[in-house]
Amino acid sequence: MNPGALPYSFQDATIAEAVQLVEEAGPLDDAQAVREAVALRTDGAGRIVERARLLGQRIGLQDELARARAWAPWILLGLVALIVLGGLTLAGSVVGGSERSINVVVALASLLGLHLLTLLLWLLGLVLPLGALNLSFGWLWLALTARVAGGRRGQAPLLLRAATRLLVRARLAPWALGFVSHAIWSLSFFVVLAVLLFDLAFRRYTLSWETTILAPDFFVQAVQWLGRAPSWLGFPVPDAQTVLSPQATAAGQRDWALWLAGCILIYGLLPRLVLALLCAGVWRARRKALQPDVSQPYQQRLLARFEALAPRQIVDDDPGSARRGALAGLAADQTRDMLMAIGFELPEELPWPPAALDAAGAQTLRTDGSASGRREALDLLARLRPRRVLVGCNAAATPDRGTERFLREVAALSTECRLWLQGGGATPEARNRWHAWLADAGLERIEASDEPQDALRGWTMAG
Known part of the structure; x- marks a missing residue:
């Protein structure tokens, strides 16, 4: 990775x-x-x-993330120690009895039961979104790291939500967290096998099975079926006589012990190792998906703002001109056939929307020019993608950088953008000031007019 x-x-x-x-x-x-x-x-x-x-x-997100990264290895080591201790406890319960008698069926169920249950939940998580996310050791590791590093009021819970949403969107959540879980289980099984083989190698145990309601043939078939895969690696499988014998010979006891170890290796350790490698491979193959989703309205609005502020490269421009160049809007096939009218920084005495907009079938919005107001308008534009946008401004006002930035962002999210100068202040001097400002700012593509018939020329729902 x-x-x-x-x-x-x-x-x-x-x-x-x-x-x-x-x-x-x-x-x-x-x-x-x-x-x-x-x-x-x-x-x-x-x-x-x-x-x-x-x-x-x-x-403070970077500082919080740095604390989480500092704590993460220690939290992981703590989980590993907990699982290893659990594995040692299970191994001790199998071989640590005073009578040195091992019920192979109970031993196999205790060593593989929880493992198979959590493995099934993880596999379901591959099919059902977040199916086993909250039940995996990987999620527990992330949650504990966020809790220890940031507490309840820090930014760590926010970072945890962000990382989870990012992994889910990239379809990497079960693979990334599964890698941690499978690695922990692999280490646990390795410890269990090492302890089990050590005790079986240097101590004498009696291995057998017991039942009250099951038929002996059931155990014969179960032993043969479970031992088929371990036999491919050379592990012996007790025959029917050994299984049915109440007191197996020394060779039979050896077959029982190796059969138990082989089952733990094949059905416990190897699947976890293989799945850990598979998770690592899927992470490497899909990690490029861990990037902002530029199709979202939030990202579209940011891209439009970047585009509006980016320096323009002008071809065959007048060397003495300080203009920024022509605007780049969206193609017609990238927008919807609709008209949107936005009243921008209009004083209270100027009503919006004017009656002329109703006849044109426009969708209207009014913003006071604040940061939140501009973002609301731009978010709506990014979501609706209107082909035509009419921006109404106070003719008596003096255009500034905020107006220029807003017009650039609007033009970048539409095919055609026009400016409607509102109010009684639309004098010849005011119109000339706005037209000169549009030319100086490189906004010539935006037509400006103070008459509704000019502002809406050709802009009906049919046009």
């Missing part, structure tokens, strides 16, 4: 997901982070990750 081959690590992806979770409750002030992300990275996903990294440092 080498994250160095990826554009960014699992840690970066987790921070990006955590920042998105934070902003679901309310937007962060990210103007500086967005500018730095645009300056540092050129690809959209990389800018999203860079912005999240900068915001994460500000709200």
Whole structure:
């Protein structure tokens, strides 16, 4: 699992997901982070990750994640020690009796029962989303790490939610957490086998089976069936005479002991080892999916903002011009045939929407220009993808950088964008000021007018 081959690590992806979770409750002030992300990275996903990294440092996500990473190995060692002690206890219960008599059926059930149950739950988790997630040692490891590193009020629970959601979306949750679980079980079975073989090699035990209601033929068939796979590796299988004999010979006792060890190896240790390797392989194959999902409205809005702030490369432009170049909007086949009208920073005395918009069949929205208001409008644009967007502004106002940034973001999320100058302040001087500002800002593609027939020219639901 080498994250160095990826554009960014699992840690970066987790921070990006955590920042998105934070902003679901309310937007962060990210103007500086967005500018730095645009300056540092050129690809959209990389800018999203860079912005999240900068915001994460500000709200303490990196520090919390560093504490969790420092605690994670110790939590894992504690779980391993717990499982190993459990394995030693099971092995001791099998070979530690004072009478040195082992019921092979009870021993096999006690050593493999919980393992087979948790393995079945993990396999169900591959088919059913999150089927065995909360019951695996991998999830327990993550949850304990978050609890110890951050407590109840820190950012660690948020990072845990982010990592879980990221793994689930990438379809890696059962594989990533399964690797931890299978590795712990493998170590446990290795310890059990080592203790069991050591005691069987240097102490004398009597192995047998007992029953009250089952027929002896059942045990003969069960022993033969369970011993088939271990026999492929050379483990002996007790014959019917040995199974039915109340007092097996020394050779028969040896067959019983090796049959028990072979069953633990084949049905316990080897499946866990193979599945741990399989989980590692699936992680390597799918780890590229651990990146922001740019199809989400949240990511689309960020990409539009990055696009609006990115420097434009102008071909055959006037060398003396300081303009930023033409806007790049969406193609018609990338948008829906609808008209959206947004009233931007309009004073209270200017009503919105005007009556002319009802005749045009427009979907209307009004925003006060605040950070949360702009994001709400842009989120709606990213989700609806309207082909035509009409932005209403106060003609008497002086356009500023906030207006320019908003218009660029709107234009990047639509095919055609126009500006409707509202109010009685639409004097010739005001119109000239707005037109000159649009030209200086590189927003010539956005037509500006103060008359409704001009602003809505050709923009009906049929057009």
